[in-house]
Amino acid sequence: MSASVFQRIADSTLGAWVNSSALIWPTLETIHFISLCVLMGSLLVIDLRLVGFYRERCASTIRVLARLALLAFAVNLATGVLFVFGNTFKYVGNPAFELKLALIAAAGLNAGLYQWRLSHLVETEEVTWGSMAVGCVSLALWAGVIVCGRMITFYAR
Amino acid sequence: MAGGPTLLALHSVGMAVVVGLSLMITLRLHRILPGPRLELIPRLLTLAGWGFVLNLVTGLGVFITRGPEYIVSGIFLAKMALVVVGAGLTVWLWSRLGPPTRAAGVPAVDGVAKAVSLGATLAWFGAVVAGRLIAYLSDLY
Numbered sequence: 001m002s003a004s005v006f007q008r009i010a011d012s013t014l015g016a017w018v019n020s021s022a023l024i025w026p027t028l029e030t031i032h033f034i035s036l037c038v039l040m041g042s043l044l045v046i047d048l049r050l051v052g053f054y055r056e057r058c059a060s061t062i063r064v065l066a067r068l069a070l071l072a073f074a075v076n077l078a079t080g081v082l083f084v085f086g087n088t089f090k091y092v093g094n095p096a097f098e099l100k101l102a103l104i105a106a107a108g109l110n111a112g113l114y115q116w117r118l119s120h121l122v123e124t125e126e127v128t129w130g131s132m133a134v135g136c137v138s139l140a141l142w143a144g145v146i147v148c149g150r151m152i153t154f155y156a157r
Numbered sequence: 158m159a160g161g162p163t164l165l166a167l168h169s170v171g172m173a174v175v176v177g178l179s180l181m182i183t184l185r186l187h188r189i190l191p192g193p194r195l196e197l198i199p200r201l202l203t204l205a206g207w208g209f210v211l212n213l214v215t216g217l218g219v220f221i222t223r224g225p226e227y228i229v230s231g232i233f234l235a236k237m238a239l240v241v242v243g244a245g246l247t248v249w250l251w252s253r254l255g256p257p258t259r260a261a262g263v264p265a266v267d268g269v270a271k272a273v274s275l276g277a278t279l280a281w282f283g284a285v286v287a288g289r290l291i292a293y294l295s296d297l298y
Contacts, residue, residue, distance in 0.1 A: 026293045030286050033172075037285060041177025045193065045201075054197050061192035065181075143170050150166040 010088035018086030025086060032079040036146065039072035043142055050118070050135030052127035059123045089157065096155040100148035107141040110134060161222060168215040172288070174208030176281040179247065183274040186266050195263050199255035202247065209244060230295040236287035243280035246273050 009015060018024055042065040049058060084091050091097045114134050121131050178201055184190040185198065220227055227233045250273050254264040264270075 022293075026290060030289050033285050033289050034282060037173050037176035037282070038180060039177075040173035041179075041181045044174065044177055044204075045181050048204075049193070054193055054200070056192065056194055058192040061190055064190060146169050146173055147166040150169045151162055154162040 006088050006092050009085055012085055014082070015085040015088065018082050028079045028082055028086075032076055032083075035072040035075035035079070036149075039069050039076060040142060040146070042066070042069035042072065043138060047135040047138045049122060050114070050127070050131040050138075052132060055125040055127060057123055057125060062119075062122045091152065091156075093157070094152055094155050096148045096151035100145055100152070103141050103144045103148060107138060107145065110137050110141060114138075161219065164215045164218040168212055168219065171208045171211035171215060172285060175205050175212060175243075176278075176285055178202075178205040178208065179243070179274075179278045179281050182250075183271075183278045186271050186274045195266060198264055199251065202251040202255060205247065206251070209247075226295070227291075230291060232287055232291050232294045236284050236291065239280045239284040239287060243277050243284055246277035246280060250274055250277060 018028070046062055046065050046069070048054060049056075049062065114131075118128075118131050118134060121128065181190065182198055182201055182205070185193070185195070250270060253270055253273075254266070
C-alpha cells in the first residue's frame with residue numbers, strides 16, 4: 001500500500017474519533033487486553049486437550065470454547081483496527097506489528113488444520129502426534145502474538 | 158533492545174495465562190462450561206500458578222529497574238492490592254479443591270468455592286485494567 005493510503009487512514013474520521021478524547025485509547029487498550037485474556041484462556045483449555053494434558057470426550061466444551069475464542073478474537077480485531085486508525089504510523093513498517101500479523105495468520109492456518117483434520121479427536125479420548133503438534137504450535141504462536149503486541153511500542157518510529 | 162521490554166512482554170504472557178485460566182475455571186465451576194471434568198480443576202489451578210510465577214519473576218525484574226517510580230504510583234499500588242487479593246483467593250481455591258480432596262476424586266464444589274473463584278477472576282481482571290492504566294496515570298509503561 002502506498003503512503004497516501006496510510007495518510008488517508010490516519011486522516012480519517014475514525015482516526016480522528018480515536019484521538020478525540022484522552023479516555024478512548026486507554027479504554028480500547030483495556031478492552032483489547034481483557035479480550036486477549038479470554039482468548040488465551042479459551043485456547044489454553046482447547047490446546048491442553050490436544051496435547052494430552054487431559055484426555056476426555058469434550059466436543060461440546062470445545063465448541064463453546066471455540067465460539068468464545070472467536071468472539072474474543074473479533075473484539076481484539078476491532079480494537080486493533082481502531083489502534084491502526086488512531087496512530088497509523090506507529091504501526092506501518094513496525095517489525096513487531098508485522099511479525100504479530102504474520103503469527104496471527106499462521107495461528108489461523110493452524111486452527112484451520114485442526115478443524116480440517118483433527119476436530120473429530122475431541123469426540124474420543126485419543127491424542128495423536130498430529131494433535132500434540134497442532135496444540136503446541138497454537139500455544140507457541142499465540143504466546144508470540146502477545147510478545148509482539150507488547151513490543152510494538154518499543155519498535156515504533 | 159533492552160531487557161525491560163522483553164520482561165514486560167513475558168509479563169503479558171504470564172498475565173494472559175493466569176487471567177485466562179482463572180476465567181475458564183470460574184466458568185466451569187459455575188457450569189457455564191460443560192467440561193472439562195472437575196477433577197482437572199486443581200491441575201489447571203497449578204498451571205495458572207506457574208503463569209503467576211512467570212508474572213512475579215518478570216514483574217520483579219521490571220520493578221528492580223524502576224522501583225522508586227512505581228512505588229509512588231497510586232494505580233500501581235492498586236494493581237498490587239488486586240494481585241494480592243487474586244493470588245490469595247486462588248491459593249485458597251487450590252487448597253480447597255486441590256490436594257486435600259484429591260483422594261476423594263471429584264472436588265466438592267460448593268457455593269463458597271464458586272464465589273471465591275468468581276472473586277479471584279474479578280480481582281485478576283481488575284489487576285489487568287490497573288496494569289494497563291499505569292502507562293496513562295503515571296509516566297511509567
